[in-house]
Amino acid sequence: MVAQRGRRNGRNGSAPAAKSASDVDNAPTAPLPVTGGDPTTAPTGAASAGGAGSNTTRSIPEAAVARLAVYLRVLSAMAEQGATTVSSEELSAAAGVNSAKLRKDLSYLGSYGTRGVGYEVEVLIGQIERTLGLTRKHKVAVVGIGNLGHALANYGGFPGRGFPVAALFDIDPDLIGVPVGGIPVSHLDDIPKVCVERDISIGVIATPPAAAQSVCDRLVAGGVQSILNFAPAVLQVPDHVEVRKVDLAVELQILSFHVARKAGGEVEGREADGNAEGGADGDAKGAVMS
Amino acid sequence: MVAQRGRRNGRNGSAPAAKSASDVDNAPTAPLPVTGGDPTTAPTGAASAGGAGSNTTRSIPEAAVARLAVYLRVLSAMAEQGATTVSSEELSAAAGVNSAKLRKDLSYLGSYGTRGVGYEVEVLIGQIERTLGLTRKHKVAVVGIGNLGHALANYGGFPGRGFPVAALFDIDPDLIGVPVGGIPVSHLDDIPKVCVERDISIGVIATPPAAAQSVCDRLVAGGVQSILNFAPAVLQVPDHVEVRKVDLAVELQILSFHVARKAGGEVEGREADGNAEGGADGDAKGAVMS
DNA sequence: CTTTGTGAAGACCTTCACAGCC
DNA sequence: GGCTGTGAAGGTCTTCACAAAG
Structure with a gap:
């Protein structure tokens, strides 16, 4: 076998320092030396779990975790349909991956x-839920009740169950105290206090980018361990905080890249596998949307 | 990050108005209507997710493309600040990646x-924009004008420039014809026709999961080449269509996984809420200033 | 000197294919 | 026979480290 050095799943880098004159309103942000960045990200190895003692669970690849969530959704649908067993072939087809x-x-x-x-x-x-930590509820706080935050707060308790929205924050005086989706909006300044009081474990940032880092710092101060960031900004967080970002602009630009690739590369003869017509599939199903 | 200076705390623009009648359904999305979702349809795995395909040509890794979009944003902010040159060290720090x-x-x-x-x-x-295909505009259609779709349609022309929303669709009769963000909503049945007429290149699906595949098929029939899917459903598309998905539930579950992992092997203790779900947890703690 | 650009090494993920159990 | 579980092969992406260029 190979001797592995740093184990640790590559999380988002967390060594860099903010540069530029990040105005960041309020930002009492520390200086943070930019130069001399220590290339070797050497966080206190600890946490990684692995090392000490025998672990029953070896770290699951991040990519696999994301898929487990998808399998869970598909399985739930199957269970509701009455299925009691599935083969890897069936499940994989329904989840859009290959069976191996x-x-x-x-x-x-x-x-x-x-x-x-x-x-x-x-x-x-049951096993997937246990592995994903879904056997207990994770309270969610949504910060920034603009268009997106509003939508999130109303998401009917939030996707799937197990993620109750328990706090909302904004800075607009007209919104403070107003209930959205049943929860009154609190002020940004109260983030640390309220998060501790309500035992929030996941924070969702849906503010303009300029406010994101400041909000993030307050969530961390409030003991929030995981953050889902919708603001187009790079967040700086301590090693023990997990951040995932959903960036609409980035997604669109990636799609743009693929469109351009397909259109621009039309040099050779064969590009799109023919089939210009998609064959309008008349499958109109009742859409139960809003 | 730059961004305007001065100004304490970015204000969150929150579009009050909207709302009106229950602003949009909401419909807690019945837990997966038992519709014949037919999870069993097993179209030979093939295609779908993942680059797969034979990327014979030296193409840019998908992961790199996503980062280029981030660099672009950071660079734009720097340019606005007056910077004329950057080193890989500075730019990488601002973008949250390592310089190599x-x-x-x-x-x-x-x-x-x-x-x-x-x-x-x-x-x-300039080079990144060229590579990402941002030198031309990509018209976007948003399908499903519920909470999320509404937010997307109002995103002020959509993130960054270059992605004008040119069409909106829904199935709700009360919404058809009503302008949202300046564009009147059309019916789902008109997707193919309208997409062709307006030369839509990117479709955004923000419908309930049961309607997603049907909507997707219509977008493809309308010549849409790329799809951004917010519905928690696996989409089946022809090889020449690119799909990216943004799944809120999956993101939260991944975060849950990390929270659980950190909580350690045991530590259950907390649990607290023994209440059956029901939701509405009392917790009307103060903080309601108003 | 400083900083880019890149081969090569390595970590990570996916796919293959088959042994092993039903 | 059918299907799972997994070592090993094969790819992809990341990191290292250094030669080349200014």
Whole structure:
């Protein structure tokens, strides 16, 4: 085997320092030396769990975790339909991945399948929920009740269950105290206090970019461990805080890249696999949307 | 990050108005209507997610493309501040990546740096825009004008420039014809026709999951080449169509996973809320200043 | 000197293919 | 026979470290 050095899953880098005159309103941000950045990200190794003692669970690849969430959704739908068992072939097809990958992903949970038969739906659901930490609720705070924040707060309790929105924040005086989706909006200044009081574990940032870092700092001060950032800004956080970002502009630009690639590269003869017509599929299903 | 200076705390523009009648359904989205979602349809795995395909040509890694978009944003902010050149060290710190990765990413564009000096901001901006295909506009259609779709349609022309929203669709009769963000809402049935007429190149799906595949098929029939999917559903598309998904539930579950992992092997203790879900947790604690 | 650009090494993920159990 | 679980092969992306250029 190979001797591995730093284990630790690559999280988002967290060594860099903000530069420029980040106005950041309020920002009492520390100086943060930019130069001499220590290339070797050497956080206190600790946390990584792995090391000490034997662990029953070896770290699951980040990519696999994301897929587990998808499998869970598909399995729940199947269970509701009455299915009791599934094969890796069926489940993988429904989840849009190939079966080998699915089996590998499930193997991180342990061995819960039956050879020659498949997996028991309920068992699998239970195991994935346990692994993803869904056996307990994670209270969510949404910061920035603008268009997006408003939508998030009204998301009917938030996607799937288990993520109750328990706090809302904004800086607009006209919004403070106004209930949105049943929760009154509090002021940004109260983030630390309210997050501690309500035991918030996940913070969602839906503010303009200029306010994002400041809001992030307050969430961290409030003991929030994970942050979902919708603001187009790079956040600086302590090593123990997990950040995931959803950047609409980036997504669109990636799509733009692919459009350009397809259109621009039309040099050769064969590009799009023919099939210009998609064959309008008349499958009109009842859409139950808003 | 730059951004305007001065001004304490960015104000969150919150568009009050809106609302009106229950601003949009909301419909807690019945937990996956048992509709014949037919999870069993197993179209030979194939295609779908993942680059897969034979990227024979030296194409830029997908991961690098996503970062280029971030660099572009950072560079634009720097340019506004008056910066004319940047070193890989500065830019990488501001973008939250390490400098080697940044240089490697930029090398996909060609050689636009000057050794011993750095990169010229304007030149870099131009090259990234060219590579991402941002030199032309990509018209966007938003389908599903619920909470989220409404927010997207009002996103002020959409993140950054270059992605004008040119069409909106929904199935609700009360919404058809009503202008949102300046564009009147059309019916789902008109997707193919309208997309062709207005030369839409990117479709954004913000409908409930049950309607997603049907909407997707219509977008494809309308010649849309790229789709950004916010619905928690796996989409089946022809090879020449690019799909990216943004799944809120998945993001939260990934964060949940990390929270659980940090909480350690045990520590259950907390749990607290023994209440059955029901939701509305009392917790009407103060903080309601108004 | 400083900083870019890049081969090479390595970490990470995916895919293959088959042994092993039903 | 059918299907899972997994070592090993194969790719992709990241990091290292250094030669080349200014």
